[in-house]
Amino acid sequence: MERTKILIVGGGFAGVECARGLERGLQPHEAEISLVTPASYELYLPLLPQVAAGVLTPQSVAPPLRRVLRRTGIVPGMVVGIDTRDRVCVIRLISGELVNRRYDKLVLTPGSVTRSFDIPGLDEHARGMKTLAEAAYVRDHVIAQLDLACASHDEKEREGRLQFVVVGGGYAGTETVACLQRLTNAAAKRYPRLDPTQVKWHLLDVAPKLMPELGDKLGRRAMKILQSRGTHVSLGVSVAKAEEDTITLTDNRVLPSRTLIWTAGVAASPLIGTLDAETWKGRLIVNSDLTVPGCEGVLALGDAAAVPDLAKGDGAVCPPTAQHASRQGQHAARNLIAALRGMATTPYRHKDLGLVVDLGGTDAVARPLGFEMSGLPAQAVTRAYHLLALRTFTARFRTVANWGLNALTGDDFLRTGFLSRRPATLRDMEATDAYVTPERARELAEGQSGRGGQP
Structure with missing residues (x-):
């Protein structure tokens, strides 16, 4: 019996948590799991300001995917178009080459990009x-x-x-x-x-x-x-x-x-705009079980999806936070496993646990579970939360060591x-102009043969 091909688009919180859940819940003979991402790591976005300030090294906030995932195939590139009719994704590899990848189940977690406006310059x-x-x-x-x-x-x-x-x-x-x-x-x-x-x-x-x-x-x-x-x-x-x-x-x-x-602010990945599907404020509208209406075999979650927030009700959607993305990834994995085994899927529901904000030094503000905190207690809660959210012991150890070293010796x-001789524009850094239309995706899917053993 041929294995089910599950393709996950995006290596952020939602995509990696979905892959981890599938690895735990499925046997190797049940599914072939692949994840498409241009990076070889899972970036922990909340600590990026500390990387910019030199408090943390890049390795501290970017655990390698091959440490996090054991048997998921990593495709080094980005999906630039999707043919949902024939179930084919068009992928631009980091080499620039375009290849096709067929799927039985598609999990869209392309994340978000920096939201910009029509402001001169x-x-x-x-x-x-x-x-x-x-x-x-x-x-x-x-x-x-x-x-x-x-x-x-x-x-x-x-x-x-x-x-x-x-x-x-x-x-x-x-x-x-x-x-x-x-x-x-x-x-x-x-x-x-x-x-x-x-x-x-x-x-x-x-x-x-x-x-x-x-x-x-x-x-x-x-x-x-x-x-x-x-x-x-x-x-x-x-x-x-x-x-x-x-x-x-x-x-x-x-x-x-x-x-x-x-x-x-952020906006959903431009990939969402290339699909023939309904959106809400740029985010893909999905059902409460994370499936995309009208797209057979497709789930969407994370920043790029308008997931109903059943905990709040009144038509609210989940905010684009790491907390929701991680839990949606775990829930998507459970629903995919259930669907493959002929069982019923369940709606996503999660009550927001609050926010933590590290202002550097001993300063922080936090509201865990509705309790308002500031100063050292908030800093302790904030940093404990970040350490728990990092996916590997190595990343946690590096982060603690960096914090300690910075506190004792200051920064260098x-x-x-x-990139000292090249301007780092939003378009270049976040590849916001890399995507193709559904029609072009269909042309590419029909005009190229698949790669990596895909028919």
Whole structure:
């Protein structure tokens, strides 16, 4: 009897947890499990700001997939088109070659990309914080601005290089500005010609509150911590135009700056837009058991899917968080196993356990299970949560060691030269222009032979 071909698209929280669940629940002779991802690791996104700040090494937040998964086949590439009629995925390998892969069951977990807007200069001058490469680039860029400012005798140039702008007052933006400001505050003291008070950080958000998901009290507490360090927090404000050395805000202020870090939310992977399926705010509409209406054999979950939030009710959908993505992956595996064995599938239901926000040092705010915390207790809960969420002992050990070393010795302010001669645009870093239309996917599926033993 031929094994069922299960193809998982995406190596994030949802995709990896689904593969892990399938490995545990299915015997090798029952299914052939494959996972398509351009990276060879499972990225733990919540700790990316600490990688950008140099507190953690990249290896700490990126456990290799071959440590996490035992018998899932890893296809090094990204799905750029899907023919749901003939059940074929078109994959662009990391070599650039296009190949086909047939499936019996498809699990769509392509995740999300940085949400951008039609703002002049945004794509050319904004830098994201969604990938490991972006975090490494941002760190190099920030330290480079300090180096160049110290070497310059032009006061106007120095002012622009020492002013940094982060857009997005949610989880990612708040942690990014908190971690990077600690980096520049410490680094500036090592430069003989720099005055640390010249280094300025701005956090912008169009919302009237900082991190509204935390509640008013903790949101105000987080903002107070940032402001006490010198961060200029501007709410109800965003970027109107970005240029090489200036950023114009929607309140008509013009900031001399050469650093724009964009964390203003996420949007579903562009792959979702290539499907002939119904969406909600760009996310694929799915049933409560994670199946996609009208697409036989297809499940969708994680950031790219609008999964009904049965715990909240009233038509709510699950927020695009790591917590939901991981649990949806586990649930998808159980439903796939049930379907393969002729049993009934079950709806996904999970009550959100709360949020944790690490502001660096001994500062943190957290709301686990509805309990509001700040300071050292919140920091202990936050870091314990992150350690539990990391998938390998090696990653946990590295993370604890990095935290301890950083607390004892501080940071080393070095640049690796990563992409030093190439601008790291959102399009390049997150490959948002790599996808094809359903018609083109069908043409490619019909015009190429499969690879990797696929018929």
